[in-house]
Amino acid sequence: MTTPLETNAGAPVETTGQTALKKKISIKVCGVGGAGCNAAGFFAQTKLDGVEVLLLNTDAQALAASPLPDKWVLGQKRTRGLGTGGDPERGRAAAEDDAAQLASFCAGTDIIFILAGLGGGTGTGAAPVLARVARESGALVLAMVTLPFDFEGKPRRLQADAGLERLKAAADAVICLPNEKLFKMADENTSLSETLGIGNSLMADGLRGVWRLITQTGLINVDFADLCSVTRGRHVASPFATAEAGGDNRSEQVVEKLFAHPLLDGGQVLDEADAVLVSLAGGPDLTMSEVNKIMAPVQRRCENAHLIFGAVIDEALSGRLSVTLIASSRRAGEAAPLSAGSPAPAPARAQAPAAADPAQTAPSAAMQFLDPLATPHPPSRCVAPPPEMSEEKKEQLYTRQTGQNRRKSARLQKELPLEIVYKGRFDKSEPTIRHGEDLDLPTYIRKGVALN
Amino acid sequence: MFDPPLIVGLEIGTSKICVVVGEINAAGALNIIGIGQAFSHGVRKGEIAEPALAEEDVRNAIVDAEQMANVEIRSVYLGVTGNHIRGFSNHGVHPVVSADREITEEDVQDVIKNAKAINLPVENSIIHAIRQHFQVDAQTGILNPVGMFGAKLEVDVHVVHGHVNRLKNSLAVVKGLQLNVETVVFNGLASALALLSNEQKELGSLVIDMGGGTTDYAVYSDGIIKHTGVLAVGGDHVSNDLSFGLKVPLGRAEQLKLDHASAVVQPEVKGKTVELPGQMGLPSKTINLEHLHRITSLRLAEIFEQIEREIAPLGWLERLRAGVFLCGGGARIPHIHTLAENIFQLPAFPGKTNSISGLKSALDQPEFATAIGLVRFGSLQQKRKSNGGMIGSLKQTLAEIFKR
Numbered sequence: 001m002t003t004p005l006e007t008n009a010g011a012p013v014e015t016t017g018q019t020a021l022k023k024k025i026s027i028k029v030c031g032v033g034g035a036g037c038n039a040a041g042f043f044a045q046t047k048l049d050g051v052e053v054l055l056l057n058t059d060a061q062a063l064a065a066s067p068l069p070d071k072w073v074l075g076q077k078r079t080r081g082l083g084t085g086g087d088p089e090r091g092r093a094a095a096e097d098d099a100a101q102l103a104s105f106c107a108g109t110d111i112i113f114i115l116a117g118l119g120g121g122t123g124t125g126a127a128p129v130l131a132r133v134a135r136e137s138g139a140l141v142l143a144m145v146t147l148p149f150d151f152e153g154k155p156r157r158l159q160a161d162a163g164l165e166r167l168k169a170a171a172d173a174v175i176c177l178p179n180e181k182l183f184k185m186a187d188e189n190t191s192l193s194e195t196l197g198i199g200n201s202l203m204a205d206g207l208r209g210v211w212r213l214i215t216q217t218g219l220i221n222v223d224f225a226d227l228c229s230v231t232r233g234r235h236v237a238s239p240f241a242t243a244e245a246g247g248d249n250r251s252e253q254v255v256e257k258l259f260a261h262p263l264l265d266g267g268q269v270l271d272e273a274d275a276v277l278v279s280l281a282g283g284p285d286l287t288m289s290e291v292n293k294i295m296a297p298v299q300r301r302c303e304n305a306h307l308i309f310g311a312v313i314d315e316a317l318s319g320r321l322s323v324t325l326i327a328s329s330r331r332a333g334e335a336a337p338l339s340a341g342s343p344a345p346a347p348a349r350a351q352a353p354a355a356a357d358p359a360q361t362a363p364s365a366a367m368q369f370l371d372p373l374a375t376p377h378p379p380s381r382c383v384a385p386p387p388e389m390s391e392e393k394k395e396q397l398y399t400r401q402t403g404q405n406r407r408k409s410a411r412l413q414k415e416l417p418l419e420i421v422y423k424g425r426f427d428k429s430e431p432t433i434r435h436g437e438d439l440d441l442p443t444y445i446r447k448g449v450a451l452n
Numbered sequence: 453m454f455d456p457p458l459i460v461g462l463e464i465g466t467s468k469i470c471v472v473v474g475e476i477n478a479a480g481a482l483n484i485i486g487i488g489q490a491f492s493h494g495v496r497k498g499e500i501a502e503p504a505l506a507e508e509d510v511r512n513a514i515v516d517a518e519q520m521a522n523v524e525i526r527s528v529y530l531g532v533t534g535n536h537i538r539g540f541s542n543h544g545v546h547p548v549v550s551a552d553r554e555i556t557e558e559d560v561q562d563v564i565k566n567a568k569a570i571n572l573p574v575e576n577s578i579i580h581a582i583r584q585h586f587q588v589d590a591q592t593g594i595l596n597p598v599g600m601f602g603a604k605l606e607v608d609v610h611v612v613h614g615h616v617n618r619l620k621n622s623l624a625v626v627k628g629l630q631l632n633v634e635t636v637v638f639n640g641l642a643s644a645l646a647l648l649s650n651e652q653k654e655l656g657s658l659v660i661d662m663g664g665g666t667t668d669y670a671v672y673s674d675g676i677i678k679h680t681g682v683l684a685v686g687g688d689h690v691s692n693d694l695s696f697g698l699k700v701p702l703g704r705a706e707q708l709k710l711d712h713a714s715a716v717v718q719p720e721v722k723g724k725t726v727e728l729p730g731q732m733g734l735p736s737k738t739i740n741l742e743h744l745h746r747i748t749s750l751r752l753a754e755i756f757e758q759i760e761r762e763i764a765p766l767g768w769l770e771r772l773r774a775g776v777f778l779c780g781g782g783a784r785i786p787h788i789h790t791l792a793e794n795i796f797q798l799p800a801f802p803g804k805t806n807s808i809s810g811l812k813s814a815l816d817q818p819e820f821a822t823a824i825g826l827v828r829f830g831s832l833q834q835k836r837k838s839n840g841g842m843i844g845s846l847k848q849t850l851a852e853i854f855k856r
Contacts, residue, residue: 252571424692425702429496432535432684434758439685442693443750451697451743 025110025215028139029053029207032127033091034062035117035146041066042200043115043207051211054105056130058094058122059083072105074098074126084121088159091125099133106137111214111224113207114141114171119148119156124163131170140224141171142210144203147178173228175210175240175326177202181263202263205242209324212312213279222279222310230277230308230326240327246320251293254321259297264327270301271433273327277308283318286311294323302327303436457834458523461826462510462631463531463639464622466495466665466688467781469509470820471517473525474810474827482831484810486521487820488513497684498533498639498666500621507625514629527632529830531822532579532622533639533666536615539680541584542570546605555588555597559605567609577616579638584608584676593674610677612638634830640668640680642825645832647777647803648672655774658796659803660759661822662782664688667755668822671763673771683758687782690751697747698739704728708744715752715791717745752788756795775799779821 029051031040037055044053055071057063060081063071073081075094084090095102106112112134116123123145131141145167148156168174179199186195214224241261245253264270278298280291291311299307305327426432426440433439437446444451459482463470473486490512494505518525544567548559568581586594588602597605619636626633643661656673664687671679690713695705712726721741730736763769775798778788783802792800805815805824815824 249571256573424695425496425688426692429501430535430684432497434683435761439683439754439758440689440692442696442747443754444693444697444747447750449746449750451740451746 025050026108027051027111027113027211027215028105028109029113029115030105030130031055031057032114032116032130033057033120033123034059035120036115036123036127037062037066037071038196039115039117039144039146039200039203041068042197043204044068046204046208048208048211050215056095056102056122056126058091058126072098072101074122084125086121086156086159088121088125088163091121091123092129093125094122095126095129099129102130102133103137106134106139109134109137109139112139112141113210114143114167115145115203115207116143116167117146117148118160118163118167119152120159124159128163128166128170131167135170135172141173142224142227143167143171143174144207144210145174145176146199146203147176147180149179149182172224175206177206177240177263202242206240206324209240209242209279209281209322212281212314212322213310213324216281216312216314218279218310218312220309220311222277222308226277226308226310227326230275230306230328240325242322242324244320244322250321251290254323255294255297258323258325259301264325269327270298270305271436273302273305275306275308275328276302277310277326279310279312279324280321281312281314281317281323282321284313284315285319286313286321290321294321298325458525459827459830459834460517460525460528461531461642461823461830462514462528462626463642463823463826464495464500464506464510464625465492465663465822466498466686467663468492468819469506469513470823471513471525471528472820472823472827473517473521473523474808474824474831476831476834482808482810482828484808484815484824484827486517486523487811487823488515488517488520490516492664496665497535497686497688498663498682499535499618500625503621503625503628507628510625511629514631525631527634528626529826530622530626530633530636531639531642531826532614532619532636533663533668533682534614534618535666535682535684536576536618537579537612537638537682538614539610539612539638539640541608541610541678542567544568544607544609546607548602548605553601553603555600555602555605557598560586560598560607563605563607564609567607568611570611572613575616576613577619578611578613579619579636580610580612580641582610582612582641582677584610584678585674595675610680612641612680614638635833637826637829638668638680639663639666639822639825640670640682641677642823642829643668643779643803643821644670644672644677644825645828646805646808646821646825647779648774649806650675652774652777656768656772657774658759658763658768658772658776658798660756660776660778660780660792662686662755662778662780662788663822664781667759667780667782669759669763671768671772673768678768679763679766681759681762683755685751685755685758686780690748693747693751694744698743700728700737700739701734704734708739709748712739712741712744713748714745714786715749716787717742717749718787721745748785749791752782752785752791753795756792760795769796769798772796772798775801777801777803779803779818781819783818 027050029040029043031037034057037057040053040055053068053070055063055066055068056074058074058079060073063073075097078094078097079090084094114127114130116127118124127143131143134141145164147160164176182195182199185198213222213227241258241263243254243257243261245257270276280294295309423440431438431440457476459474461472469490469492471488472484474482474484477483490509492509494500494502494509500506514525544563546559546563546566548555550556564583568578585592585608586597587606588594588597588600589604623633640661644659647659648657653672654675659670661668665684666686667683669681670677691702691706691709694708695702698705724741725738726741728737728739776792776796778792778800782788789800803818803821805821808815808824808828
């Protein structure tokens with residue numbers, strides 16, 4: 001799977017020498033905040049080759065409890081290692097204080113995974129800062145975050161949403177797991193620590209799947225750019241699922257597990273998704289028919305989606321099969337992320353994200369066309385310098401352009417489908433969905449036949 | 453004990469419950485002696501939604517049939533359908549192990565067992581496993597390989613499977629009435645059994661049973677079943693569309709469908725209207741006939757298109773030389789055959805239950821095809837049982853004697 005941009009980027013590297021190609025990708029996993037550190041700690045329990053785990057928190061006590069060696073107390077001067085008290089502004093300030101330190105952590109790293117729980121102070125505030133700093137130091141940034149439980153209340157959710165918007169502006173890709181979905185995986189008797197453990201293990205599993213997807217060169221390759229193209233500009237929550245199975249009919253089992261995965265709402269998510277990335281990893285004994293047995297049902301479930309597929313051979317997985325699936329659906333009115341409105345200074349993008357939205361890549365492509373001598377320069381985001389304006393006006397503009405305001409209007413008026421059709425007597429029965437169409441709705445409406 | 457054995461087919465449909473009583477007469481032929489029917493209230497899309505209502509309706513239908521045939525019904529062949537039912541073909545292989553390479557009945561049983569061993573989700577169970585053609589070494593298209601010689605025996609089996617719990621729902625309703633269920637049969641298969649003669653099966657036919665809640669279909673070619681399926685869209689959807697599009701209550705939409713529907717929009721209906729008389733507080737209303745036909749036609753065309761879309765890639769459409777046979781209530785809609793011919797590009801006929809004698813009134817109605825097919829299925833099975841039973845018991849006795 002090669003995107004045109006990837007080949008463009010690949011060509012100059014080859015000419016500069018094979019060393020750059022052979023270089024091992026260095027990866028850092030950063031847990032930010034309490035939840036992030038827990039997830040990172042969980043992830044670190046299984047050692048992955050060439051992955052360093054770093055914990056960042058404002059709460060020195062919580063940090064000291066972790067057995068991992070690499071940790072850093074953020075904003076020691078400001079918070080005295082006592083946490084942020086759930087205030088994202090303090091978390092952001094603490095991270096900004098230590099920006100130089102964070103930059104030195106990120107230096108020389110190719111890919112940085114950020115794990116954070118949004119809604120609190122440190123994760124919500126510091127993670128976007130870390131993402132920005134990491135991007136500035138030339139790394140690709142993937143954030144994997146959780147959203148708070150519903151019972152945690154509205155303010156926390158709004159904080160989390162605001163943090164998510166900032167993170168999306170700063171990071172290359174954001175995968176997001178609403179904690180509320182963990183309820184589906186836990187029953188009445190599951191203890192709190194077990195439930196949170198499930199969340200941690202989900203994040204860790206997903207991360208491992210993404211790690212495999214990026215680092216292992218596949219027979220059918222999927223790379224970071226593909227991942228970005230699935231997550232960028234789409235709905236905030238990108239449900240992901242990882243399933244693993246072994247034995248004789250592992251392909252059937254793995255599909256069954258995948259469709260039963262609670263994060264995919266029993267496969268419902270796939271029906272609605274418009275971009276799906278499937279990464280398949282197996283031992284050397286992976287057969288073509290197995291690939292087919294897995295992909296055929298997935299393809300059938302999401303016929304209209306943009307499907308990216310990759311296969312990786314991993315010696316360690318001999319006899320087993322692991323599938324990572326990331327699905328996302330386009331949200332109406334969010335075709336292009338508003339990067340212009342982000343408060344962070346537009347970072348110089350050394351490594352171009354492949355999935356810059358077409359409106360922005362188009363001019364640069366046209367320029368290349370007009371001037372053939374123009375060397376392949378990084379497709380910059382052609383953003384005009386911000387006009388002079390007062391602090392107050394800036395703030396106003398910012399709230400208008402970023403998610404906060406959109407959230408507000410979303411609360412006032414829900415997004416409605418184009419035409420509300422009451423399904424009459426089929427309202428309460430199981431919908432008949434074939435080829436992505438709900439056949440219970442009148443045919444003439446679906447076909448757009450007008451009755452005057 | 454001395455009465456000829458009764459064979460009763462029970463179809464719990466979405467719009468009505470249908471019971472057909474048949475008996476095997478002295479000549480060994482199947483004879484339909486009674487029918488019973490009742491409106492159905494507790495069924496949605498072919499599956500039980502409200503067991504209490506469904507049970508009441510089934511009781512009424514059974515009583516109706518008992519009175520007409522003057523018999524007491526103890527056991528039934530139960531027809532099932534629903535969105536959860538799927539059909540697909542599977543292949544089984546078995547090496548012939550005996551020294552002289554002669555294929556025995558055991559080999560045939562083994563190879564069928566192999567073909568049935570498919571990987572179904574745990575909650576699904578097999579309703580039918582119908583053997584298609586056998587293959588001995590490279591020789592294909594064999595119907596009965598016993599006595600032939602070969603090293604490898606292969607068989608294709610068509611497996612119809614469904615969700616256990618959802619099947620149990622209809623079973624529970626029947627068992628609640630103290631009736632014994634001989635076996636469950638997929639409705640699509642039963643309809644095909646009722647409509648098709650051996651010649652039509654040989655030539656290749658597609659049977660579409662357009663019921664109230666579901667449309668069941670079966671493809672026969674070369675004398676064997678090739679494909680089955682269920683589309684959970686039926687006459688109810690037409691009524692629902694009409695009710696929505698013409699802005700009339702569901703009950704009146706249903707009546708409009710029965711009185712005025714057409715599967716094809718003809719040029720002469722342009723501008724025509726029908727008057728819906730006011731009754732029971734509902735005001736009278738003028739309905740545009742063209743709209744009515746257009747809504748109906750689009751929905752029915754879509755049903756056929758969905759079926760075509762499913763079987764065309766499998767390559768069966770070219771082999772259906774006998775054509776398309778329609779049954780179920782949907783087959784009564786005027787011009788439905790023209791529509792089917794347009795979409796499948798094959799001749800389409802109203803299905804007729806020819807090969808069974810008995811009540812003319814029952815045999816001519818397309819709605820009864822499934823229930824008659826269930827009786828037919830029962831008669832075939834009883835024949836097999838009595839044949840196999842006698843030989844089987846003889847074998848057993850002999851074996852027991854020799855063991856001593």
